[in-house]
Amino acid sequence: MPLVMPDLKPITPEIVMTCLALFILVxxxxxxxxxxxxxxxxxGMAAAAFTFALPGALNTTFGGMFISDGYSMFxxxxxxxxxxxxxxxxxxxxxxxxxxxxxxxxxxLFSTLGMMIMASAGDLxxxxxxLELMALSTYILAGFIRYDMKSNEAALKYFLLGSFASxxxxxxxxLAYGLTGTTNLDRIAMTISEKGLAGKPALxxxxxxxxxxxxxxxxxxxxxxxxxDAYEGAPTSVTAxxxxxxxxxxxAVIGRVFLMAFPMVRAEWVxxxxxxxxxxxxxGNIVALSQTNIKRMLAYSSIAHAGYALLGIxxxxxxxxxxxxxxxxxxxxxxxxxxxxxxxxxxxGFKGDAISDYEGLSKTHPLAAALMLVFMFSLxxxxxxxxxxxxxxxxxxxxxxxxxxxxxxxxxxxAISAYFYLRIVMNMYMKDPKETVTLTTSPSMGLxxxxxxxxxxxxxxxxxxxxxLARVAFP
Amino acid sequence: MLPKLFFGYFAFAIIVLSLLVITRRNPVHSVMWMLLxxxxxxxxxxxxxxxxxxxIQVIVYAGAILVLFLFVVLLLNLRExxxxxxxxxxxxxxxVFAGAIFAxxxxxxxxxxxxxxxxxxVDVINRETHTKALGQALYTDFLFPFEIAxxxxxxxxxxxxxLAKKRxxx
Amino acid sequence: xxxxxLPVLIFLMVATAFGIGALVIGELFxxxxxxxxxxxxxxxxxxxxxxxxxxFSVKFYIIAMLFVVFDxxxxxxxxxxxxxxxxxxxxxxxxxxxxxxxxxxxIYAWKKEAFVWD
Numbered sequence: 009m010p011l012v013m014p015d016l017k018p019i020t021p022e023i024v025m026t027c028l029a030l031f032i033l034v035x036x037x038x039x040x041x042x043x044x045x046x047x048x049x050x051x052g053m054a055a056a057a058f059t060f061a062l063p064g065a066l067n068t069t070f071g072g073m074f075i076s077d078g079y080s081m082f083x084x085x086x087x088x089x090x091x092x093x094x095x096x097x098x099x100x101x102x103x104x105x106x107x108x109x110x111x112x113x114x115x116x117l118f119s120t121l122g123m124m125i126m127a128s129a130g131d132l133x134x135x136x137x138x139l140e141l142m143a144l145s146t147y148i149l150a151g152f153i154r155y156d157m158k159s160n161e162a163a164l165k166y167f168l169l170g171s172f173a174s175x176x177x178x179x180x181x182x183l184a185y186g187l188t189g190t191t192n193l194d195r196i197a198m199t200i201s202e203k204g205l206a207g208k209p210a211l212x213x214x215x216x217x218x219x220x221x222x223x224x225x226x227x228x229x230x231x232x233x234x235x236x237d238a239y240e241g242a243p244t245s246v247t248a249x250x251x252x253x254x255x256x257x258x259x260a261v262i263g264r265v266f267l268m269a270f271p272m273v274r275a276e277w278v279x280x281x282x283x284x285x286x287x288x289x290x291x292g293n294i295v296a297l298s299q300t301n302i303k304r305m306l307a308y309s310s311i312a313h314a315g316y317a318l319l320g321i322x323x324x325x326x327x328x329x330x331x332x333x334x335x336x337x338x339x340x341x342x343x344x345x346x347x348x349x350x351x352x353x354x355x356x357g358f359k360g361d362a363i364s365d366y367e368g369l370s371k372t373h374p375l376a377a378a379l380m381l382v383f384m385f386s387l388x389x390x391x392x393x394x395x396x397x398x399x400x401x402x403x404x405x406x407x408x409x410x411x412x413x414x415x416x417x418x419x420x421x422x423a424i425s426a427y428f429y430l431r432i433v434m435n436m437y438m439k440d441p442k443e444t445v446t447l448t449t450s451p452s453m454g455l456x457x458x459x460x461x462x463x464x465x466x467x468x469x470x471x472x473x474x475x476x477l478a479r480v481a482f483p
Numbered sequence: 484m485l486p487k488l489f490f491g492y493f494a495f496a497i498i499v500l501s502l503l504v505i506t507r508r509n510p511v512h513s514v515m516w517m518l519l520x521x522x523x524x525x526x527x528x529x530x531x532x533x534x535x536x537x538x539i540q541v542i543v544y545a546g547a548i549l550v551l552f553l554f555v556v557l558l559l560n561l562r563e564x565x566x567x568x569x570x571x572x573x574x575x576x577x578x579v580f581a582g583a584i585f586a587x588x589x590x591x592x593x594x595x596x597x598x599x600x601x602x603x604x605v606d607v608i609n610r611e612t613h614t615k616a617l618g619q620a621l622y623t624d625f626l627f628p629f630e631i632a633x634x635x636x637x638x639x640x641x642x643x644x645x646l647a648k649k650r651x652x653x
Numbered sequence: 654x655x656x657x658x659l660p661v662l663i664f665l666m667v668a669t670a671f672g673i674g675a676l677v678i679g680e681l682f683x684x685x686x687x688x689x690x691x692x693x694x695x696x697x698x699x700x701x702x703x704x705x706x707x708x709f710s711v712k713f714y715i716i717a718m719l720f721v722v723f724d725x726x727x728x729x730x731x732x733x734x735x736x737x738x739x740x741x742x743x744x745x746x747x748x749x750x751x752x753x754x755x756x757x758x759x760i761y762a763w764k765k766e767a768f769v770w771d
């Protein structure tokens with residue numbers, strides 16, 4: 009039987025990433041200085057990112073199982089930025105936590121590879137395997153500080169609820185397969201319309217199961233229970249990584265699956281996502297008010313931001329999706345920046361993750377306080393920062409799609425969120441320092457902060473470029 | 484009639500054994516019931532003409548993964564384990580959710596179109612043998628997922644060593 | 654229904670009946686005279702020392718985990734071997750990639766001394 013060699017050009021970035029991660033894993037055994045591994049990972053990741061633009065990269069391969077299009081490319085850029093920024097902020101931090109092991113970088117790269125496969129998945133089986141590759145690597149990373157009980161607890165909770173979500177996803181996939189006889193997203197949509205399956209209870213159940221599984225991944229209420237504990241216990245650099253990467257990957261597959269495979273039952277999944285979005289914004293913003301630990305507070309903030317981004321999916325228009333993608337990119341910058349400052353406060357023998365630790369930071373370390381101010385303003389959505397632009401485009405898209413009442417709710421909760429973000433700012437600028445906080449700085453940390461700050465301000469002032477990128481990315 | 488009888492038996496046995504697994508106080512007993520459960524599931528696969536999957540169920544699950552479970556159980560302090568409550572206090576909530584999902588599944592079953600068949604019908608599988616048919620699909624149409632699976636296995640190796648291997652702090 | 658497996662079913666039923674039957678008949682006819690020494694766990698003739706439920710070392714877990722991973726790898730080889738003559742070089746390349754990825758894991762585990770029992 010003659011078999012045609014599959015077109016490998018579209019998956020070149022994934023192949024490069026696989027080789028890179030395998031190389032880092034083996035190199036770890038021979039290289040004593042782990043900072044070298046960090047450098048190699050960043051160079052390799054940048055090289056993989058360059059292959060995004062190779063000729064012939066935008067195509068479908070493996071019989072429709074792998075789709076490389078503008079949509080997936082945009083998300084892959086977000087993932088690449090996410091992993092590079094994470095590596096930059098972890099180099100010194102790992103040494104402070106005494107877990108400076110090379111596997112860390114390999115796992116980050118494998119997790120990113122999983123996300124890239126998810127964003128490009130044209131088949132539910134590929135989607136599931138990409139999701140597991142991403143999730144399993146992240147579970148291990150969450151428990152990376154082995155001697156710390158909280159880190160262990162974080163990994164275990166994340167793992168248990170993550171596997172629970174996987175079970176839901178598999179139920180949903182098997183129902184969809186039983187109904188349509190295929191796992192290919194395009195063919196599922198075709199079979200649904202050909203056979204008139206829309207509105208059948210089995211299809212609705214399948215769609216709900218898949219929606220529940222993805223809601224776990226983006227930490228949407230009521231499937232968010234794992235997030236605060238996992239975010240608080242995990243090493244801070246991993247918290248930064250998993251508050252951006254898996255969330256963006258979750259949104260990538262939500263956009264792909266629901267708009268590609270289930271467009272016929274759009275009214276039904278919108279009815280599922282609207283209450284989820286409202287609950288997510290409400291619980292995320294209101295519970296964040298009472299937090300005393302900044303990592304926990306940012307966990308709830310991350311839940312709330314998933315709620316805003318869901319509005320883009322609910323709108324369902326090309327504008328809605330573009331604004332959601334745009335939001336993920338902006339969120340990556342501002343959240344990474346905030347976590348970078350948190351990591352700087354961690355030093356030998358000082359945890360620095362309580363909100364009270366920020367009291368009077370402007371007097372002892374004015375630059376760090378000013379940077380934190382920018383990120384907090386951006387997370388609140390105050391102009392001229394990127395966060396404002398992100399929210400603005402999402403809300404505009406939702407209003408244009410006819411969900412004005414939903415946007416009003418979102419704006420109200422967004423106003424509530426100002427209280428807990430600006431409380432940090434108030435602590436930094438209007439209180440006196442209790443104890444002297446020493447910052448753990450390093451050149452790589454400085455670079456990460458420079459990139460995130462410039463990006464947050466530049467996108468805030470000149471948003472047109474990014475919006476254009478997201479808009480052309482969407483087919 | 485006979486196939487229905489067989490299916491009914493397997494379905495009933497699997498449900499009862501699963502309940503036994505989660506309600507036993509002693510984890511070792513749970514694992515033993517699980518062994519029986521895996522054999523019932525394997526028989527169910529065999530009954531559904533999936534010979535290879537049935538063999539894998541016995542070799543990998545009953546043979547290897549269950550041993551892993553037993554090792555983990557032996558890592559626990561059984562004395563303490565026997566004193567703790569079997570379920571968390573919020574278990575009725577879980578029961579309500581499980582009931583809702585069950586009701587949803589039952590109502591969904593009615594919408595299934597029976598006798599849907601694709602490329603691999605029972606006749607084709609019987610002629611080719613199940614293992615061959617599976618290999619044919621796995622190594623031509625599904626080669627991409629197959630390669631991702633190797634990465635997931637690799638992650639399992641890394642995870643076991645990172646999380647359980649004794650080593651010095653850096 | 655796979656009727657070819659009917660002998661296996663009959664075999665299982667006979668084997669189960671035989672096992673249960675032997676226990677039941679033994680229970681009915683044997684003489685029971687228990688006393689303390691007889692009820693003690695058998696320790697090769699010595700008096701048992703200490704608690705039987707000791708905690709195992711976590712080292713067993715790593716070995717078991719590595720065994721499961723390579724067991725699953727071997728499982729993929731069965732259907733591959735059966736269809737190899739049909740697919741040919743194509744299948745060969747696929748399996749080489751699969752094995753190389755796991756070989757990296759093997760080298761990693763080896764160098765991290767996962768197989769050393771210290």
